[in-house]
Amino acid sequence: MPSRLKLIVSYDGASFAGWQSQAGGNTIQDHLEAAFQLICSQPVRVHGAGRTDAGVHAIAQCAHVDLPARRYAPERWILALNGILPPAIRIMRCGFVSDSFHARFSAKGKRYRYRIWNAAVLPPFESGRAWHVRNSFDVEAMAAAAQSFCGEHDFASFVANRGTPETDTTRIIRSVKVRRAGAMISIEFDGNGFLYKMVRMMVGMLVRVGLGTAPAAEIAARLQSPRKANPRGRHAAPADGLFLVRVRY
């Protein structure tokens, strides 16, 4: 009888120190593990599909846990966990899966959305949930340039340093969609995997193209010769606008 529970977790990352458990606490993983421990009366390890940084949001992060006992039906787990978790972290769905499922190792890809509010004033309801850029953009130029990211490339020029350097920086981007709806510009990336701060680096690049401060050709050049690219040209967009939309399995 399987006791591995798959969780779909949504969170507003504004008030948390990111996904991954850390000494200071107040991460999404810390809150989830504390809720499980309270229910199970023993430590339970939560395995996420991937980390998200402080301030980054998730519409549907995925995680799994191995329960000490299959005590409740999935609907009861949702009620019990959400009753303990802060309102900014919610279990949206959950269900029992076989032991062959692993939130991180079974993941085939992810989808991220980045939101930019492009107007003079950022409305209070978008505070912490979009990057506020006042200058006007050429969204069509951004959308065209964004297509350069599609396909298999070495993204070494679009990764931030997280202590240990990545050995393999090759990733496949399946699609990039740039849309404008009023003042909101959204950029959605679908790929087989993303390096540390890679989405925010790509957004930073696209915004420079949209504002006319970088040529669109710089993207192709950086992908073709990542090790030669000027590291000063790297600009990570702020965490506020980034949403993990889904994990594909």
Add this chain to the structure above:
Amino acid sequence: MPSRLKLIVSYDGASFAGWQSQAGGNTIQDHLEAAFQLICSQPVRVHGAGRTDAGVHAIAQCAHVDLPARRYAPERWILALNGILPPAIRIMRCGFVSDSFHARFSAKGKRYRYRIWNAAVLPPFESGRAWHVRNSFDVEAMAAAAQSFCGEHDFASFVANRGTPETDTTRIIRSVKVRRAGAMISIEFDGNGFLYKMVRMMVGMLVRVGLGTAPAAEIAARLQSPRKANPRGRHAAPADGLFLVRVRY
């Protein structure tokens, strides 16, 4: 030369003690007056179109101030004020008006929106911005019943006590629109004026109709004989879901 500035103010009410200035501070009015005082180096009184309670939001509250000197152009006032105010309070627009304009006394009506999230789990991004009701609703019954509020009525049965009782409890509701989009039910009220907690009382009534715990006819009965209505039947919906959408002049 007029020095009366009209402000369109948007705020996420979740972390404030309502609109009206009070001893404890942390109201929208307090924050606005503090920002003006910092810029003008003297106290400036802010006059709002009306009060909103703690937790109630505004997409476009209206207010006016009499400036000691017409120091800046409107665009500069927006930048200066938003540079001081917390991100949850934003001046969206502003402009100079004649001394005959008064945010409260010139108002001809208001529009309010109430949002209800009708699903098992309230997503983190709707926390504090919608009333979470799990039970399923008859939205069509609510929409039909809502029309009973339209027209001129004595709303004495849909008002909460705020110390001094209202002498005239007659108001005109111009329209009530009930819409469902996925799990979100929104109810929009347009009227010439609203009594204390009147929108939340009307929503509380409509939700009881939608859930089948009150007959639709109770609305007409309460409007026809407000003083005879059972005060126990009054239920104010929580502040979270309420948004002041606009003030008409």
